[in-house]
Amino acid sequence: MMRNARIISTGMYVPKNIIPNTYFDEILGENVSEWLEANVHIRNRRWCDEDESTADLCMEAAKVNLERAGLKPEDIDLLIVCTDTPEYISPSTASKVQHKMGMTNAGTFDLNSACAGFVIGLDTAVKYIKADENYNKVMVIGAYAMSKYLDKLDKKTCNLFADGAGAVILSSTEETGTGYLASELRTKGEYCDWMGIYAGGTFQPITKEVVENKDHLLKFIKRFPSELNPDVWSDMANELAKRSATKVEDVDQFMFTQININSIWATLDKLGLDRDKAHTVMHEYGYTGSACIPMALDEAVQLGKVKKGDLIYFIGSGGGLAFASAAFRF
Numbered sequence: 001m002m003r004n005a006r007i008i009s010t011g012m013y014v015p016k017n018i019i020p021n022t023y024f025d026e027i028l029g030e031n032v033s034e035w036l037e038a039n040v041h042i043r044n045r046r047w048c049d050e051d052e053s054t055a056d057l058c059m060e061a062a063k064v065n066l067e068r069a070g071l072k073p074e075d076i077d078l079l080i081v082c083t084d085t086p087e088y089i090s091p092s093t094a095s096k097v098q099h100k101m102g103m104t105n106a107g108t109f110d111l112n113s114a115c116a117g118f119v120i121g122l123d124t125a126v127k128y129i130k131a132d133e134n135y136n137k138v139m140v141i142g143a144y145a146m147s148k149y150l151d152k153l154d155k156k157t158c159n160l161f162a163d164g165a166g167a168v169i170l171s172s173t174e175e176t177g178t179g180y181l182a183s184e185l186r187t188k189g190e191y192c193d194w195m196g197i198y199a200g201g202t203f204q205p206i207t208k209e210v211v212e213n214k215d216h217l218l219k220f221i222k223r224f225p226s227e228l229n230p231d232v233w234s235d236m237a238n239e240l241a242k243r244s245a246t247k248v249e250d251v252d253q254f255m256f257t258q259i260n261i262n263s264i265w266a267t268l269d270k271l272g273l274d275r276d277k278a279h280t281v282m283h284e285y286g287y288t289g290s291a292c293i294p295m296a297l298d299e300a301v302q303l304g305k306v307k308k309g310d311l312i313y314f315i316g317s318g319g320g321l322a323f324a325s326a327a328f329r330f
Contacts, residue, residue, distance in 0.1 A: 005129040005138070005170045006179030007328060009071075010298040011064030013057055014046040014164040014285055024159040027152060032159055041261040045162035045286025047147040054145040055087045057165035057291075058097045061141060065167040073102040076169070077135045078128055081110050082117030082290045083143040084319070089200065093143070106139075114196075115257050115318025117290040118142030118166070122314060122326050123183040125170045130180075133172075141167040144289035149197055149218045156220045160259070162286025166294025178309075182243035183326040184236060191321040194222040229257075230266035233315050236325040237271055240313055244327040252310035252330075253300055254278040257317050258292040267315075279305050290318065306330055 021033030081094040094108035125138040146161040199215040279300040
């Protein structure tokens with residue numbers, strides 16, 4: 001029998017601090033709430049409190065995840081935290097979460113591929129499980145605390161981004177017809193300087209001038225082509241169908257990166273599929289980056305939209321630009 005990996009539980013957490021669209025009408029001095037709801041379908045978002053950090057979000061999602069799986073923290077063999085809003089530059093967020101959670105048997109590392117990170121984390125976890133019998137329970141957390149990196153007066157960024165975490169546990173299995181089917185990673189590195197947090201690393205260390213210029217915060221430098229995500233996502237979906245010997249029309253749910261509802265709809269339209277094939281969560285939670293896909297999965301599971309045996313395509317994209325896809329039989 002061939003070892004494979006399957007998702008056995010999900011969990012999510014969002015901060016309690018609800019920020020409505022009207023908040024930005026007040027601080028920006030213009031009506032942006034109507035545009036946000038009409039064009040990106042965001043009504044509210046959650047932001048961390050001052051004393052709440054990425055590790056806190058991870059731990060809360062992990063607790064839910066473990067409880068639903070019926071596992072103890074020490075049952076986890078490997079913890080992967082996927083984030084580009086880390087607890088520290090060094091050491092890893094995962095090491096702090098491992099310690100605080102009591103995952104005493106887990107190895108750890110962070111994975112930063114911006115908002116594509118969670119799907120790449122899924123792919124990485126699968127490869128560990130398939131390749132090494134010492135890894136039987138792997139937790140993958142997508143976490144995002146981008147409110148900590150926002151210029152609250154920059155209307156290009158301040159009203160889209162939000163905070164949250166989503167987690168899954170993958171388990172080894174020899175059961176046929178379930179679990180991981182196929183995956184693919186792509187990168188368009190020519191877009192690496194179009195959007196990001198460009199100060200605070202070795203390229204541009206933090207200085208007084210950097211802080212005064214707000215160069216240590218998230219910045220949109222250039223506008224991305226609107227067709228970029230739909231073109232790449234639809235192509236990756238078709239390629240994933242070939243790699244997994246499945247059909248796109250048989251997919252029960254697509255889990256897309258959720259920065260723009262129109263990109264999701266355009267992708268499904270290009271694939272000739274109904275728009276309800278992709279569960280979305282940006283409406284009440286805002287754009288939660290590397291957390292949005294596991295959050296959407298968890299909510300879909302809790303609502304009964306994703307059930308055992310369903311075919312799920314995960315397709316993520318993020319700054320870099322990084323793209324990742326993975327097909328699972330849930």
